[in-house]
Amino acid sequence: HSNINHDLTPDSVYRYSRHLLLPSFGVQGQSNLLKSSILVIGAGGLGSPALLYLAACGVGRLGIVDHDVVELNNMHRQVIHTEAYIGQPKVKSAAATCRSSSDKEVFSRINSTIQIVEYQEALRTSNALEILSQYDIVVDATDNAPSRYMISDCCVVLGKPLVSGAALGLEGQLSIYNYNGGPCYRCLFPTPPPTSACQRCSDSGVLGVVPGIIGCLQALEAIKIAGAVGEPLSGRMLLFDALSARIRIVKIRGRSSQCEVCGENSAFTQQQFKNFDYEKFTQAPLSTLPVKLNL
């Protein structure tokens, strides 16, 4: 292994040595990772493990978007947050766990050597282009249908690969959109589902470790794209059923020439994106208040 040309510092060589030893990842994969930038939208059930592993593995710049605050009923699955941060913004809590944070905390955390950028705001058509354009890869870790359409459309107009995960109840789903000529979210789902089919974790519940598994898989797929290794899960979808411990990886359709956003004759521009009403399109709000549980 000696005498390979690389630009890793001695500290990085030591920190990431288990990656450097891998013939199929190695110095080149780690070097690619350190130069990459990844945006994670949502610091909840999916975003928590995704952020932990993306920070740990050495992504050069990691962005976190979330407008929410930490609540006690998040703690069963959002393992990046700590009880001390209940009531405080998730972005602050997640960033503090990933790196040496504010002056208040004298100790550093998982990886103080990477850059973390905090966006303590809801993602909207008004700020999405500006934020997403600064990253190589986007991870959708949100929890509602309008956000998923908005993020996919934004990735199409900006040409960014999208690692999309979802979890509800005891099931999870995962795919990569808009990557290497593959389909976008709208190619698969041109028409939004009826609102009655769009359950949320806050309404229907979720076993905490299920988004944990899907979020880790999102981190893996983002690392594969950023590191330029392996076969990313594009044109395929992973379907996970926790209760029966069954996993299917299925082949899905390719890019649709008829797609209104990424198709051949589409003229969906940045300006049209800015003016598109995703809440009206999906008949659902970008964020809601949770229901009260009466036991």
Add this chain to the structure above:
Amino acid sequence: HSNINHDLTPDSVYRYSRHLLLPSFGVQGQSNLLKSSILVIGAGGLGSPALLYLAACGVGRLGIVDHDVVELNNMHRQVIHTEAYIGQPKVKSAAATCRSSSDKEVFSRINSTIQIVEYQEALRTSNALEILSQYDIVVDATDNAPSRYMISDCCVVLGKPLVSGAALGLEGQLSIYNYNGGPCYRCLFPTPPPTSACQRCSDSGVLGVVPGIIGCLQALEAIKIAGAVGEPLSGRMLLFDALSARIRIVKIRGRSSQCEVCGENSAFTQQQFKNFDYEKFTQAPLSTLPVKLNL
């Protein structure tokens, strides 16, 4: 949902509300979890995510066994540890992340309401019976062959289910042993492999998020057993290939009547366990020093 008999405190109802909402988990599953005890052996790449999710989900008593100290080259995958704990015992670091820890730290962490028991020692035949006997479920998150045989044998003589995970390079494996009449580790692997076939992460490397995924799946299977829900992965094995994003769940043999430890005619007693030399049996040490990487 109202007026169901249960023994959850109002705080627990709120903290675990997303679990309580699940028809297939609900109050009964959560109540089972809160009364259960789970021992995680190894607070490294597999143990980190397993411990995070087991603490978060509300396992009543969580034991952690590890003799090692946190090193910088663990940080790429052992996301439960923080840079401040480098050089300190992994058990201390992991316990501090899971709960309100020592007097030094005034803030609490993921779940201050559960009991965490620290075993800052290597697991040996001399202490294994005493430690494992105090838990309902055992999670093998170790990194070497002699430990895997020792833990499985100990689970057989004590009648404990074993959730066993492994990860190396870009692959992972997962199964449940000694559960509900299913096979033990020795039923599958009666003869130890040659030492040349027993690579470790420290020798061969591992992509950090791969044990992340397997460790989360271990937490899930332990939660299913503890909560008494779903079909645990017994008599089946999950094989994960991260590079190609392929997962197989295969059917494996049942309990072997010829098994030297769990078989019909076996007379493997606690005393024999105590006297068994696992290092000699596998021709491998229970712990080793990592190799130096020369770049």
Add this chain to the structure above:
Amino acid sequence: MQLTLEFGGGLELLCESVKIHKVNVDPPNGTEKFIMKDLLSWVRTNLIKERPEMFMKEDSVRPGVLVLVNDCDWELSGQLDTTLEDKDVVVFISTLHGG
């Protein structure tokens, strides 16, 4: 002809929370082929116990439902015209949005 039908992502709630159904179906009178269009109406009649509008819209599945024939998106095999064969596995899964 025996088929295995699986429902997921919440669609199982429409069939009494049973996810896997082994069923026997036969081509409609006067035809030889059994296609996905036939299966949808068979499912609607025989398996869906409530809220059929959560499963179908007009003569296809509702938006947000993926259909997989032997682990392959039905868009790749001809959608409603896909011919089914003995022992095929058909999965109906509703896309999830939670996280």
Add this chain to the structure above:
Amino acid sequence: MQLTLEFGGGLELLCESVKIHKVNVDPPNGTEKFIMKDLLSWVRTNLIKERPEMFMKEDSVRPGVLVLVNDCDWELSGQLDTTLEDKDVVVFISTLHGG
């Protein structure tokens, strides 16, 4: 007869790091069946490029290797006597110990 052979858990290193091999094999002279015992010697002759002792021990696989025929442990189908059929998938995987 076409078979798909897969190697994992490090065994692929013995076959030039290729994990999936689509191969054509025929029953030995004078026999009609092709069994796992035949496949093992075929693999040893045709695919294993180095350290054959990491793959086989005597006439079976070495300890620590799981053999799966169509996603099912070969212990359940007769081990070395398992009869193979066209399009079967055989997986050889070395058990991992890392973590």
